[in-house]
Amino acid sequence: xxxxxxxxxKRRNLRDPQYEWLLNSYEGDEVVIFDTETTGLNTKxxxxxxxxxxxxxxxxxxxxxxxxxxxxxxxxISAESIKIHHIRPCDLEQALEPLEGVRKFLEFIGNxxxxxxxxxxxxxxxxxxxxxxxxxxxxxKQIEISxxxxxxxxxxxxxxxxxxxxxxxxxxxxIPRMGQHxxxxxxxxxxxxxxxxxxxxxx
Numbered sequence: 086x087x088x089x090x091x092x093x094x095k096r097r098n099l100r101d102p103q104y105e106w107l108l109n110s111y112e113g114d115e116v117v118i119f120d121t122e123t124t125g126l127n128t129k130x131x132x133x134x135x136x137x138x139x140x141x142x143x144x145x146x147x148x149x150x151x152x153x154x155x156x157x158x159x160x161x162i163s164a165e166s167i168k169i170h171h172i173r174p175c176d177l178e179q180a181l182e183p184l185e186g187v188r189k190f191l192e193f194i195g196n197x198x199x200x201x202x203x204x205x206x207x208x209x210x211x212x213x214x215x216x217x218x219x220x221x222x223x224x225x226k227q228i229e230i231s232x233x234x235x236x237x238x239x240x241x242x243x244x245x246x247x248x249x250x251x252x253x254x255x256x257x258x259x260i261p262r263m264g265q266h267x268x269x270x271x272x273x274x275x276x277x278x279x280x281x282x283x284x285x286x287x288x
Contacts (some may be wrong), residue, residue: 086163089203091111091224092108092135092224095108095221095222095224096108096261098220098221099219099220099221100218100219100220100221101218101219102189104219105107105178106195106196107191107195107196107223107224107225108196108224109196110196111195111196111197111198111225111226113197113214114142114143115140115141115142115147116140116141116197116198116199116200116201116228116279117138117139117140117141117193117194117197117198117199117200118138118139118140118141118201118202118272118273118275118276118279119136119137119138119139119152119190119194119199119200119268119272120136120137120138120142120201120202120207120268120269120271120272120275121133121135121136121137121147121206121207121210121211121268122134122135122137122172122267122268123166123210124158124160124162124163125163125166125227127205128209128210128213129200129213132158132159132160132183132212132265133156133158133183133186133210133211133214134155134156134158134162134172134177134180135154135155135156135267135268136152136153136154136155136156136186136187136190136211136268137151137152137153137268137269137270137271137273137275138151138190138193138269138272139151139152139155139193139269139272139273140197141200141276141279141280144280144283144284146273146276146277146280148273151268151269151272152189152190152193153267153268153269154181154186154188154189154190155177155179155181155186156174156177156180156181156182156183156186156187157177157180157181157182157183158177159183161174162174167220171265171266171267172267174245183214184218187211187214187215187218188227190211191215193285194225194278196224196225196228197225198225198227198231199223199225199226199227199228200227200276200279201227201228201229201230201272201275202227202229202231202251202254202271202275202278203229203231204227204228204229205229208222208223208227209247211223228256228279230275230278230279230282231249231254232280233249233279233282234247234249234254234257234278234282234288235247235249237282237285237286238257239287240286241288249272251274254278255274255278257288258278258281258282258288259276260274260277260278260281263275
């Protein structure tokens with residue numbers, strides 16, 4: 086009931102009726118894994134530099150339908166953040182304006198469920214671009230892979246401290262780390278984690 090009320094509220098606040106399909110219940114069998122690279126970790130002041138995403142259908146990662154976009158940050162990128170995401174100013178010469186990039190992202194994800202690693206952060210960063218434009222935040226169902234991992238791990242060691250670092254989860258699930266750290270590669274690795282977790286009862 087609460088979800089229906091929330092969708093009704095968002096429908097009333099949606100500023101562009103051509104995006105009303107975002108509020109429809111998803112009836113398909115795909116999810117979208119996505120990740121962002123940003124200028125920092127402050128969801129109120131930092132900017133999105135890139136978004137990478139890939140679709141999953143069943144146990145198949147649809148890499149042929151992957152998505153990657155680079156966005157103009159609107160401010161100088163610090164040397165400290167470049168060390169983390171390796172995105173240099175010269176890499177953003179052909180980057181899109183944030184609104185144009187996020188429009189393309191919405192076209193890619195549709196109203197599919199969204200999956201990610203510490204998804205709350207990525208959602209907050211993307212919603213900061215979407216809400217001033219559409220008047221609402223993304224209504225898509227959200228699935229947190231670190232939460233799925235935790236639930237399966239805690240069943241084996243109920244009183245233990247669970248290490249939820251990305252590299253630890255990859256190692257525990259015997260998933261190789263892809264070479265270059267960027268939003269798309271991180272999304273693909275998250276997709277592999279998500280699929281693997283669907284088939285294990287305990288870790």
